Amino acid sequence: MEYFATKLSFLRQKQKISLNVANRQILLAFTDNGVFALKDKCPHMGSMISTGTLVDGIITCKFHGLPISVETGEVTSKAKADFLKLDEFSMTVRKYKVIIREDNVYIDI
Secondary structure (H helix, E strand, C coil), rough: CCEEEEEEHHHHHCCCCEEEEEEEEEEEEECCCCEEEEECCCCCCCCCCCCCCCEEEEEEECCCCCCEEEECCEEHHHHHHHHCCHHHCEECCCEEEEEEEEEEEEECC
């Protein structure tokens, strides 16, 4: 089911936002490659990844520095994942499909 998330013009200005959609906390990120939606939860300790920094399509968790691609949802540093002792099931964050119609951004859940 599609849910309205925000205006594209607003997201472009903010670069990233956290919102609750259908009782799910979601990070919505605007990059040069498009708009992406991920579960707003770090696979390491469960903190909100939206509080981290977004640079070149990588969101870095504010608390322990775990880098995650907003395009794929995958942890991008095996060395950091090993240091934080992540298991193989904690190497990705759930992605959601994003639909853009005119200036409206929707998330398909």
